Amino acid sequence: MSTTTESTAAIREPSGTNGIGVPDRWYNVLADRGLELPQAQQAPNASGGGSVSAAVPKALVRQNLPMRAWEPIPEPVRDAYRQWRPTPLIRLRRLERELGTTAAIYMKYEAGNVAGSAKYNTAVAQAYYYAEAGVQTLITSTAAGQWGTAIAAAAARFGMDCVVHMVPGSYDRKPGRRIAMELLGADVRRGTETAPGRSTALSDVMSEAIEHAGQTKAARWILGGSEPFAILHSTVIGQETREQLRAVGEEREPLLIGYLGGGKNVGGLGLPYLAEGGTARLVAVESTSYPVLTRGRFRYDATDRAGRSASAKMYTLGAAFAGAPIQAESMRYHAAPKLFSVLREEGLVQAVAYDEGPVFDSARLLLRTEGFLASAEAAYAVHAACEQARDPRNDGQAIVFCLSDHGHLDTDAYRAYLDGRLEGRVPLDSEIE
Missing domain, CATH: 3.40.50.1100 (Rossmann fold)
Structure with a gap:
């Protein structure tokens, strides 16, 4: 050879x-470089249309902070x-x-x-922490469908239900993604179309998922995809x-x-x-x-x-x-x-x-x-x-x-x-x- x-x-x-x-271990660049994220501000419309439970597991909250450069990965x-x-x-x-x-x-x-998808690396980790916190249903939004599929698979692994709100264009054009999520046990919902002449984007479907999570018992909206x-x-x-x-x-x-x-x-x-x-x-x-x-x-x-x-x-x-x-x-x-x-x-x-x-x-x-x-x-x-x-x-x-x-x-x-x-x-x- x-x-x-x-x-x-x-x-x-x-x-x-x-x-x-x-x-x-996972690497935390914030801690290693001594950086901090600017504090979030109150949601402008948090009081309307149903509020979202913001109860992110404490372990995940700590991982958003500059606490330690190397975070041990739980064995599960x-x-x-x-x-x-x-x-x-x-x-x-x-x-x-x-x-x-x-x-x-x-x-x-x-x-x-x-x-x-690489998205499964964090979907598994987040599902583990939410399951440990007693959450029964993960609700998320997805654009092309990779994130929704990752959350559906992770929820199934840790015994939770999953609801995925999907961008309408992807829901219609990507039946393979929907089928994969449904096979994994997820309830996949088509996002609502926005005003005529304007395409529906991920931020619109996020709003729907957030409202749904605020109205569902023992559920959490899992943004997760872009969090530190x-x-x-x-x-x-x-x-x-x-x-x-x-x-x-x-x-x-x-x-x-x-x-x-x-x-x-x-x-x-x-x-x-x-x-x-x-x-x-x-x-x-x-x-x-x-x-x-x-x-x-x-x-x-x-x-x-x-x-x-x-x-x-x-x-x-x-x-x-x-x-x-x-x-x-x-x-x-x-x-x-x-x-x-x-x-x-x-x-x-x-x-x-x-x-x-x-x-x-x-x-x-x-x-x-x-x-x-x-x-x-x-x-x-x-x-x-x-x-x-x-x-x-x-x-x-x-x-x-x-x-x-x-x-x-x-x-x-x-x-x-x-x-x-x-x-x-x-x-x-x-x-x-």
């Missing part, structure tokens, strides 16, 4: 042979992780040759679990990546890439590299149609359209922002995660934005060269990795991107791409509050 083949096999192997085990959560972790790190040599680059491109593949503790739970990704790169003799400081969304995949991959003063470059990728980090303002704003949840200080385009109906449903949100907003302010993360068309071109190239179909969201990380690899300034650079979700249940997005029906659009300055 050649040296190249041996190295590739060691990287691809998801268990045992390369000596990589399941991490026993580690036991769940062992079903699919460690996940493969794959050197994409065919893609490198196609791009004509001297950079080394690696893909951390996080789609090999029941949810098909959700990103913390995802840091098993980056810890494994460091060990896997070392195992194959990769000594170069990597460039780390993930799509923004709720911050779990890009944060999970990149934040462990900031531990103890680390200086690795961390790139969050977003859509030019929803340029929250690249064009938003850092200020207080509502996290849902109706203003039922608390206001947070974050990079935002304005809660009333109505962007284009892009295929990456999970990126159709008006604001950046609170943690990533602070990291952006501190200069610890970079941000880039791309149009839909080139993003899908790169996703198609990955499929044709390496055989992996990315979700519409993960396609943004694929494209950013290709663009960085093409940049002469990155000659010889190690580039790692997180393929956080597979696209096998989201092929409606690729149908729109093949049919020339992509609707991404760069917003005018006047549209951004």
